[in-house]
Amino acid sequence: MSTKITITLPDEIYQRAERFARLANRDIASILAETLQLSIPPVSIEVNNLEAISVLSDEQVLALTDLKMEAEQDTRLSQLLDRQQAGTLNEDERPELQALMQIYQEGLLRKATALSEAVKRGLIQPLSK
Incomplete structure (x- = not known):
């Protein structure tokens, strides 16, 4: 299950994500979702x-x-x-x-x-x- 959200990112962060997504041949949404998944620890x-x-x-x-x-x-x-x-x-x-x-x-x-x-x-x- 997924929840769709809209966020505003600083231009620099968006550009970094965009460049990384291009390099990895992936879409920006999947890069950002994976980054959040890896950086936010699970909470009981x-x-x-x-x-x-x-x-x-x-x-x-x-x-x-x-x-x-x-x-x-x-x-x-x-x-x-x-x-x-x-x-x-x-x-x-x-x-x-x-x-x-x-x-x-x-x-x-x-x-x-x-x-x-x-x-x-x-x-x-x-x-x-």
Whole structure:
């Protein structure tokens, strides 16, 4: 199933996509769709049940700025990443690694969004350069 949308792109981006499509002998729509597919990570269905950070109380936003992965998950993720780096990760461990990476990435994105919201609300100072 596909959903048709209309977007406005900066001229430079459109021209880059057009040149790449010509080079690859493909249409621009398929190039852009594939690029989006590859660049937007999958998000778990549970995320749909989370409230937007912009509507949370100051206390809730500040709590999310300290969001961390559960200790057992963090330990297991480190073990699996070490095994992957060493080339000893087995096929049964790959889905577990993917699931833990998704939990980590979603948590990191939520934490970063909370940090941005906290700065916007004046709850914390922006990071210095």
